[in-house]
Amino acid sequence: MSGHNKWSTIKRKKGAIDAKRSKVFSRINKEITVAVKEGGPDPDGNPRLRLAIANAKGASMPKDNITRAINKGADKDAANYLETSYEGYAPNGIAVFVDCTTDNIQRTVSNIRSYFNKFGGNLGTNGSLAFLFDRKGVFTIPKAGINMDEFEMEIIDAGAEDIQLEDDTITITTAMEDFGAMLKKLESMKIETENAELQRIPRTTVKVDKEAARKVMRLLDLFEDDDDVTNVFHNMELTDEIMEDLE
Secondary structure (H helix, E strand, O other): OHHHHHHHHHHHHHHHHHOOHHHHHHHHHHHHHHHHHHHOOOHHHOHHHHHHHHHHHHOOOOHHHHHHHHHHHHOOOOOOOEEEEEEEEEHHHEEEEEEEEEOOHHHHHHHHHHHHHHOOOEEOOOOOOHHHEEEEEEEEEEOOOOOHHHHHHHHHHOOEEEEEEEOOEEEEEEEHHHHHHHHHHHHHOOOOOOEEEEEEEEOOOEEOOHHHHHHHHHHHHHHHHOOOEEEEEEOEEOOHHHHHHHO
16 A cells, blocks of 8 residues: 555645645535535535535635635536546556546646647547556545544544544545445534545556656646646656655
8 A cells, every 4th residue: 555655745745835825715616516516505415515515614714705605506507517537648658547527527637738748748548548547535634633543443434544644734545435334424423524536546656757757747737736736647657866856
């Protein structure tokens, strides 16, 4: 499990460095809108909305913003979003998955293709890279007030495959099919998540030098800056040396 644990750490550190609050809020707003349209505005009867609200709170989104997003999703005239993903190769054979939520599929696919082309990569067909990644549930929660010995015993029974403690944050990884069960378990324990989502974890990673890493990271940043993009996953191995250089 060590490979994807390192990936989770890298993703979290990069998020802390690069993420702009307005971008994060925009993504959460879309998720709330999709959740409301899919299952209604009552979080008690809508698990997806309940999760979106929990992630909003974890990102310190103000309560008023959350309420507005729910009301917007309940508006029959609100935009209809389509969730889709794209996969392709960045330079040096780095596999990239791009998850999107969009109200204009033509615009989104055109942008994604242009980003790949700009940096010498190529957009592939859906499903072509599935064998390189596993879908896992990843939960981050604050450690404060948690007895780790008791906590670990309970969540292992709920399907935790791996538990990592870093600084004041606990990261739990589950199989995709155990995502819902873990969410319910944490709710029953009155534990609020900082973030909970399905991630694409690379089965193996590809080593690159600093110059290649810089080029790939510029491409990944282009994806991250696109308003339609909700998540970007890749299988590039980022050593501590490269991470320090990129910072």
